[in-house]
Amino acid sequence: MPEKKYRILFVSSEMAPYAKTGGLADVVAGLSRCLGKRGHEVRVVLPFYRAIRDRTDSIETFLPSMCVRMGDAEEWCAVRRVRTEHNVTVYFVDHDHFFNRPGLYHDGWMRDYDDNPRRFAFLSRAALQICMDGGFEPDLIHCNDWQTALIPGYLRSWFWNHPFLGRAASVLTIHNVAYQGKYPVGHYSYLGLGAENFVPERFEDHGGVNFLKGGVGCADAVNTVSPGHAREITAPGQGFGLAPYLSNKNGRFRGILNGVDYDLWEPSADLFLPAPYNVEDRSGKTVCKRALQEAFQLDPSDNVCVVGAIGRFVHQKGYDLICEAIEPILRDMAVQFVILGSGSNGIERFFGTLPARYPGRVGSYIGYNDARSHLIEAGCDFFLMPSRFEPCGLNQLYSLRYGTLPIVRATGGLCDTVEQYDEQTGEGTGFMFDDPTPRALYDTVGWAVSTYYDRPRHVEQLAARAMRQDFSWEKSAVEYEDLYRLALSAKADYDRSHAV
Ligand code: ADP
Ligand code: GLC
Numbered sequence: 001m002p003e004k005k006y007r008i009l010f011v012s013s014e015m016a017p018y019a020k021t022g023g024l025a026d027v028v029a030g031l032s033r034c035l036g037k038r039g040h041e042v043r044v045v046l047p048f049y050r051a052i053r054d055r056t057d058s059i060e061t062f063l064p065s066m067c068v069r070m071g072d073a074e075e076w077c078a079v080r081r082v083r084t085e086h087n088v089t090v091y092f093v094d095h096d097h098f099f100n101r102p103g104l105y106h107d108g109w110m111r112d113y114d115d116n117p118r119r120f121a122f123l124s125r126a127a128l129q130i131c132m133d134g135g136f137e138p139d140l141i142h143c144n145d146w147q148t149a150l151i152p153g154y155l156r157s158w159f160w161n162h163p164f165l166g167r168a169a170s171v172l173t174i175h176n177v178a179y180q181g182k183y184p185v186g187h188y189s190y191l192g193l194g195a196e197n198f199v200p201e202r203f204e205d206h207g208g209v210n211f212l213k214g215g216v217g218c219a220d221a222v223n224t225v226s227p228g229h230a231r232e233i234t235a236p237g238q239g240f241g242l243a244p245y246l247s248n249k250n251g252r253f254r255g256i257l258n259g260v261d262y263d264l265w266e267p268s269a270d271l272f273l274p275a276p277y278n279v280e281d282r283s284g285k286t287v288c289k290r291a292l293q294e295a296f297q298l299d300p301s302d303n304v305c306v307v308g309a310i311g312r313f314v315h316q317k318g319y320d321l322i323c324e325a326i327e328p329i330l331r332d333m334a335v336q337f338v339i340l341g342s343g344s345n346g347i348e349r350f351f352g353t354l355p356a357r358y359p360g361r362v363g364s365y366i367g368y369n370d371a372r373s374h375l376i377e378a379g380c381d382f383f384l385m386p387s388r389f390e391p392c393g394l395n396q397l398y399s400l401r402y403g404t405l406p407i408v409r410a411t412g413g414l415c416d417t418v419e420q421y422d423e424q425t426g427e428g429t430g431f432m433f434d435d436p437t438p439r440a441l442y443d444t445v446g447w448a449v450s451t452y453y454d455r456p457r458h459v460e461q462l463a464a465r466a467m468r469q470d471f472s473w474e475k476s477a478v479e480y481e482d483l484y485r486l487a488l489s490a491k492a493d494y495d496r497s498h499a500v
Helices: 023-037 116-134 151-156 185-191 211-218 227-234 243-247 283-295 319-332 345-357 370-379 395-401 412-417 438-454 456-468 473-497
Strands: 007-011 041-047 060-069 074-083 088-094 140-144 169-174 208-210 221-224 253-255 305-313 335-343 362-366 382-385 405-409 431-433
Touching: 007 023, 007 116, 023 041, 023 088, 023 140, 023 473, 041 116, 060 116, 074 116, 088 116, 116 140, 116 151, 116 185, 116 211, 140 151, 140 473, 151 169, 151 211, 169 211, 169 473, 185 208, 208 211, 211 243, 221 227, 221 473, 227 243, 227 253, 227 412, 283 305, 283 370, 305 319, 305 345, 305 370, 305 438, 319 335, 319 345, 319 438, 335 345, 335 370, 345 362, 370 395, 382 395, 382 438, 395 405, 395 412, 395 456, 405 412, 405 438, 405 456, 431 438, 438 456
Parallel strands: 007 041, 007 140, 041 088, 140 169, 169 221, 221 253, 305 335, 305 382, 335 362, 382 405, 405 431
Antiparallel strands: 060 074, 074 088
């Protein structure tokens, strides 16, 4: 019998290439596309951010005017639409006041917008309105992170008896449990969730409102983005306070590893690179290394070991550990460093000024830059991710495919995807360390660098093995289909037990 095909509505605050600050954007784009290719009917709802307004794609008006009833207010917006290949339609919620701003979540000084709870509550409620006004009857609504975590609450209250939304099951994917959307109770009446949802098993949290916690309580199925991280955040005392609520889901909380969109991240076909390469012929990687050295004003050399890092400068990612260890590393080892990222002011300042102190040996770019991120993945020998925690992580997956060996802390998705180097046999795909300390980072970079110079055959062997790893979306998409089945049957059970 053919597999059941679903109508799936994704709701998210990011999706590549339209709006991206991190991995969420890549995941929503890659997973929705893969599910579309697999024959499901997939639609995605996103905010119409300022940067999207300037795009040249053929974005058309779908609904010129839509009214969205919030708890104590009425909002008016328009809905734009773009049809991408593989059955994926993207809807953009065009609300000038909420989304026509410079940033996605905060202004240029990293200050979160004060009205974020309202902006994303509105997005969530608007997504349901699009289904009603636009005639899309989803089997599943797939929510992502706190920004869309009110939807399972809306489905269990307002839309309980709705002719078709009342039948939709909800799935909530937690990409980052550290961000929960916790706000003062003053915002609650706008959300329109009703008194029945302001209880400790749902959205109430120490007198305030917690979007993600309520989403976990109400969703028919929940997952995070690797099995290892799923185990970590259900351990007692973990999960930033959510461990008991996640554990309460019993079998309805899972870990599903993120995939990679190899149409975008594949060194043999990457348009950002000056030369393609693959596992059989890696000569193009040397050309990329030279281009990287030129782009970051490093001394040109094929034979020096280059280490790169890309990401958000936040506590989670452990860049402060790099700050502490990098100068001893530069003192003791023959390496070059390339850093791309933005975030904490202090860390931006540190990496922004380091190249001037180590000319030819350190290059940095403070900000966001897609082209440079591809060049770093291709041109480096090693890629550093000293994360304190990592739900999945995508850069180590990209690094593997680009034959750039990951040096990672043993946590969450990093542990699930990188195999520790075995010095005896030359097996493995990268280098791992346990302690989140500058010392452990120094030692492990030292181990990688000495392998580079002293055991080049092993480095070749590791790189070939890394490049052959397959983290394509197909496998994860099958696991999501299974989660969708689980959500639909959990929803049927819930409906039966609450039938009047
Ligand atoms: P997270 O979502 O926690 O930031 P991931 O490893 O899952 O971490 O994904 C990060 C994604 O964002 C990757 O695609 C990475 O290349 C990209 N990225 C992060 N910072 C930058 C930057 N400054 N410039 C370009 N791409 C970036
Ligand atoms: C989050 C996590 C990261 C994950 C990404 C996409 O931002 O920090 O580990 O890969 O979401 O799921």
